[in-house]
Amino acid sequence: MRTERASLPQLSAKDTVHVPDAELPVRSSADVVVAGGGPAGFCAAIAAARAGAEVVLVERGPFLGGTATGAMVASFMGFYWRDVLVGGGIGKEITERLVAAGGATGFTPYVLAEAAETPLRVRTFPFDPEVLKLVLDDMAAEAGIEVRLHTQAVSPVTRDGAVHGLVTQGLYEPEAVSAPVVVDATGNAVVSRRCGCRTENSAHDRRERQPMTMMARLSSVDTQRFRALDRAEKRRLARLGVETGELAQQLLSVVSAPHGDDAFILMTRVTGLDGADSQDLSRAEIAGRAQVRSVLTFLRRTVPGFERAHLSALAPWIGVRETWRIVGDYLLTEADVLAGTQFPDAIAQAGGPLDVHDNASGLRLVEPPAPFSVPYRSLLPLEVDGLLVAGRCLSATGTAMGAARHMGTAMATGHAAGVAAALAADLGVLPRLVPADRIRTVLRGQGAIVDRPSAAAPLTEAAHR
Numbered sequence: 001m002r003t004e005r006a007s008l009p010q011l012s013a014k015d016t017v018h019v020p021d022a023e024l025p026v027r028s029s030a031d032v033v034v035a036g037g038g039p040a041g042f043c044a045a046i047a048a049a050r051a052g053a054e055v056v057l058v059e060r061g062p063f064l065g066g067t068a069t070g071a072m073v074a075s076f077m078g079f080y081w082r083d084v085l086v087g088g089g090i091g092k093e094i095t096e097r098l099v100a101a102g103g104a105t106g107f108t109p110y111v112l113a114e115a116a117e118t119p120l121r122v123r124t125f126p127f128d129p130e131v132l133k134l135v136l137d138d139m140a141a142e143a144g145i146e147v148r149l150h151t152q153a154v155s156p157v158t159r160d161g162a163v164h165g166l167v168t169q170g171l172y173e174p175e176a177v178s179a180p181v182v183v184d185a186t187g188n189a190v191v192s193r194r195c196g197c198r199t200e201n202s203a204h205d206r207r208e209r210q211p212m213t214m215m216a217r218l219s220s221v222d223t224q225r226f227r228a229l230d231r232a233e234k235r236r237l238a239r240l241g242v243e244t245g246e247l248a249q250q251l252l253s254v255v256s257a258p259h260g261d262d263a264f265i266l267m268t269r270v271t272g273l274d275g276a277d278s279q280d281l282s283r284a285e286i287a288g289r290a291q292v293r294s295v296l297t298f299l300r301r302t303v304p305g306f307e308r309a310h311l312s313a314l315a316p317w318i319g320v321r322e323t324w325r326i327v328g329d330y331l332l333t334e335a336d337v338l339a340g341t342q343f344p345d346a347i348a349q350a351g352g353p354l355d356v357h358d359n360a361s362g363l364r365l366v367e368p369p370a371p372f373s374v375p376y377r378s379l380l381p382l383e384v385d386g387l388l389v390a391g392r393c394l395s396a397t398g399t400a401m402g403a404a405r406h407m408g409t410a411m412a413t414g415h416a417a418g419v420a421a422a423l424a425a426d427l428g429v430l431p432r433l434v435p436a437d438r439i440r441t442v443l444r445g446q447g448a449i450v451d452r453p454s455a456a457a458p459l460t461e462a463a464h465r
Contacts, residue, residue, distance in 0.1 A: 044414040
């Protein structure tokens, strides 16, 4: 049986292919379509559905969770500033459901980068990524979201100068989803850049951004024995690993699995490649896996607690810290973070830390003096209507994003984008015309934390911004 031959691209000249014009089928319509099913996109979809919108969620991978599952970054940060809870709502619900499902035991103190020069005490939430996949599937089904896995967001659809849907690429053919509001939570700002949105960073520095990390899951690890080592000994071992060339950086970051003797290691560092470029990303994946092999050899030979360790899983894809950030109605800055700024249109609270992996100077960790907020205006791309952004492509400088990219904060900005999208669709207005106070009211009703936590001392009010 022969399939019908479509109008195919033709080689028309050297290094040029002519792609025929085509009309794409609109397979479905919705109130809101969300591009990207990672922490930000998932929470956006859930929030919009719970606010009454019909939602289509598009995800290129075979499961939801993004960095948390696909990159196997098995510990949530950004829910706390010191001992003050700053992340609530849908993100907090995910942590509670993980505990109930046996995929986590709760929040715990952790020394970030203990073997490095600038360690920092934080509160993290270790979890099992495999259980998280099940939790997210359940939540999406309960919310009535149409989930499209194995589907890539390709381009926005526009009408009357505003975004009004999304072109997607499935396993066989492209198609379109019609919706009056689109949320770009792709991490790489795929939809926004295709709209012509201005970006805070530029193409000339795309290979100078924060390094990528390949995570791995090891079994038969005596984590208690490893954690019993004092910091001086961990520092010595980390320096030794760098000297032998088996460690790419002075880090011995280990996250214990909730149960058993498994541990997740965050010890690789892939630099000089663009995490938003397919060819560069291919090289990064291969380099990251090679580094894991080197790290495992070093750990088994040298580090107490890892003598019997063996590789049980490599992350399905490498963890990417930074690619593209859009310029929105407001650009969140390092000064905002380090002043603990509270905006009048705050839609999320965040605790940091400011966590920047610089390719030249190394790791920079700074705890903000108080929780800071993210304004609604940072979710609104400048001069583009019908579109919201969330997660690590929102409007922020590179350093500010070092504090706002933690998954707890990404969930909070996604939650806000979803509520704003649902309100815009319901009111029949553009997202930037939805009053921030109305978004904040709905967020409070859904358990989100949008006001300065009462346990945190007041610092900078940004009524003038």
